[in-house]
Amino acid sequence: MRRRRSLRSRLTLVIASAVAAAVALSAAVCWFLIRDQTQGQVRDSLLEFVPRTEQVALALAGCDGDDTARQSLPGFRGAGPPHPWDPSGRGWSVIRADGSVCVFGDSDQVVPTAEERALAVSGGAPVLRDAVTQNGSEVLVLTRTYTPQPVPPGAPEEVRRLAVREPVAVSVFRSTEDLSGTLRILALILGSVTVAGVVGAALAGLWLARAALRPVQRLTSAVEHVARTEDLAIRIPVEGTDEIARLGRSFNTMTAALSSSQERQRRLVSDAGHELRTPLTSLRTNIDLMLRSENTGRPLAPEAKRRLLVNVKEQFEEMSSLIGDLLELSRSAETGERSADVEFHDLVAAAVERARRRGPGLELRVDLRPWRVHGDVRGLQRAAVNVLDNAVKFSPPGGLVEVRLADGVLTVRDHGPGIPDDELPHVFERFWRSPSARSLPGSGLGLAIVAQAVRDAGGEVRVANAPGGGTVATVALPGTPGESG
Template structure:
C-alpha cells in the first residue's frame, strides 16, 4: 500500500492557498505607486536643479574673486597675489605650511601648479590634489577648469572643496596654473537639508497617494460592485427584470447599459420561449384531442364487438390520417422556428424558378378543384434550397386555403420578384401588421386547418436570404403576396 500519496494529499491540503489581490487593492496600489514615482521624480528633479543652481553660483563667485572671467586676458590673479604665486613657484614646496597670517582673499586653499604636474603650495593656504584637468590648464592646453576636489587645510584638516584652476603666466614668462578652492560646506549643507526635506515630502506623498488611491478605487469600482450585486441577484433569483442605473458616458456606464441590454434581451428571449411553448401546447391540443376521440371510438367498437359501418370507419381513419398530417406539419414548423437564427443551413446557388415549379405542382395536388396559373422567368439566388421551397409552398398553401371552390391562384416570377395572388376574401387592413407573427391567425381563419406558423416561416427564410416579403390587398379582391429576393437572371460562374 502506498502511504506516500495520502501524506502528500494531507500536505497539499495544509499548504496555504495563494490569493490574488482584489481589483480594488491592485488599483489602489497602482495609483499609490504612480503618484509616489511622480513625487519622487519631481523631488529628484528639484534637488538636481537646486544643486546645479548652487554650483553655478559658486563657480560665478570663484570666477569673480579670482580676477574676472577666465581667459587669456585674465591670466594674472587679483592684486597682491601675483608675487606670492611667483614665490611659490620659485621654491615649489608641495607640503601645506601653517601661517599665523591668513592669505588675502576669500579662498580656503590656493596653490600653483607647474606644467609638469607638481603642486607648489602658498604659505598658510593649504594644499590640493592635482588632477589631470589642472595639468592641462598648466600646460596651456585649456584656459580653465572647474571641478570638485579634496584638499588639506593649513591646520591639517581635510575638506571637500570646489576648485577653479586658471592659467597663470609669471613675469619671466613661465607658463603655470593657479588653483583656487572654496569649501563646499555652504553648498552641501543646504543640499543635505533639502534632500531630507524632499524625502519627507516624498514619504508623505506616498501615504497621501495610497489613501487617495484607495478612495479613488472605492469610488471607481462602486458601479462594478452594483453590477456584481445585480449579476449575483439574477443568478440567485433568475429575475431578469433587474436593472442597473447607468449615468454618464464613461466605460462603467457603457458596461452598465450593456448589462441592462443583455438582461433585457434574455428576458425577451425567455418570454418568446414561454410564449412559443404555450402557443405550441395550445395548437397541439386540438389535433391530439381529435386523434384521441377517433381512436377511442375505434377501440370501443372493437371492444364491444359492434363493428362500425364501413363509411363511418373510413371517415374516422381519414380524420386520423389528416390529424397526423397536421401534427407532422406542426412539429416541422416548430422545429424550423426553434432553430437558432445564427445556425443557418448551408447556402448554395438555387434556381428559384425550379423551386416555384415544384411548389406549384404540390399546390395543385392540395387544391384539386382550383386552377393554379404559373409563369416563372429564370432567377438564381443564394440560399438554402429546402428552406426556400418550404417558404414558397407555405405561400401557395395559404393561397389555396383561402381560395373559393373553383378559384384561381396566379404565380409569377419576374425580375427577382415572386408574386402569389388568390381570389379569396382578402385580409382586413387591421390584420395586415400581424400576419407574420408566430401562431397569429385572423378571426376568420381560426376555423380552418393550420397552425399560424406558415407565414412566420416565410418571413424568416426570406430575411435569411436577404430579401423582403409583404402581403397586400389585390386589385379586384383577394390577397397578393410579394417576395423580393436578390439574385441574377443567369447562374453565376
C-alpha cells in the first residue's frame, strides 16, 4: 500500500508548485514578449526598405551579365559592383517570374519558395518567413511584388534600355542570428531565475508549512497525550485569532469540560458510595441479627422482629430512593432528543396534588397561570415535584404552603424553620444535607436534580429565607403564556 505524504510535505509541495508555476509562467511570458518585440523591430526594418528603380535594374543587369550597361547608369559609373547589404544589415535580391534570383557577385541569397515566386507573376500579399541562406545564416525574409516606376521622359538611352519592365518580386532579408543568440541568453537567464525561484519557493514553503502547522503539531501532541495518559488537565498555548487559534481554544474548552465532567463523575461515585454505605451497613446488621437468632435457636420476640423488618423495609426504600435519584442525576443529557413544548402549569398542578397526598394536614394555597416552556418533560416534572416535596417535608403540622406560577416564575413558600444563612450556598450541592435535617428521610439530591433540570431548560433557580420565617424557592423558566386547561 502506497504511503501517503504528510500534511507538511503536501503543503510544501503545493506552495513550491504554485510559486514555480507562477515564476515559470512569468519567465515564459517575458521571453515571448521580448522575442515578439525584437522580431517586430526586424520586420519593421524590412518593411521600411524599398529598393530604387536603379538598384533593381542593376540587379537584373548583373544577373544578365550586362556589366557595360550597368556601369553606364548615372550615379554608378566607377563605383564598382554595389553590395546588396546595406549598413543596417539588410540584404535583398530580385526574383524573376521564372524563379531565378538576381544578386551581385558572390553575395548571399535565399532560395525562394513557390509562394514567393508566384508573387513575381501574379502579385499578392507580402510573405514573411524564417529562412536559412545558402551560406547557412538564419534570416527573416520579407518578399513582396515590385511595382516598376515609369521611365521619365528624356531619360538616357541606358536608363530606358535597363528599365524594369518585366514582373519581379523583391526579397529583403535580415540576419536573426544575433537575435537568436540574445534570446538564448535571455532564456538561460530566465531559466536560472525560474530554478532559483523554485528552490526558494520550496524553502519558503517548508518554512511556511512548519510555521503554519506548529499549532497543529502541538494540538496533535496534546491529543496523543490525552489518549495515552487520560490526563485532561493539559492545555495548549493559543496565539492569534485565526482558525488554528480557534481550534486550539476549542480544544482547551473541550478538555476543561471533560475534566470537569470527569471530576463530577468521580465525586458522584465517591459520594454515592459514601451515602450507600450507611443503609447497606444497617441492612447487613439487621439481617445478621435475624440469621443469628435463627441459627442459635433463640428467635426474636414478635414485636422486636416486626420492628426489625420495618427497619429493613425503610432501609430498602431509602436505597431505592437514593438509587433513583442517582439515575436521574447521572442520566445522559438527551435534552435535544427529548425536548418538547411543555405546559408547565400542568406539571406544577400534578405536583401539587401529589403534595396534598403526602401532607394531608397542610394547607396549600395555589395560584397557577398558564405557561408553556420548551424542555425535558421528565426533568421539569421531577423539578416541580422535588420543590414541593421539600416544602411539605419542612412544613409544621397544619402549616401553609403557598404555590404561585405567574409569567414563568414559580414560587413555593413554606412556613417551616428556614435554612441557616451559612448553609444557603450549599443547598444545590449533591448529597449535601443540613445537620438539622439528617434525621429526616432524603438523599440530599433533590435540589441538585431541580438545579440541573432548570439549567437544561435555560432557567434559574434560587432558594432563600422568607420574611417572617420559612423558605421560598423560586424557579424562573423562559417561555410563553400557555393555554388554560
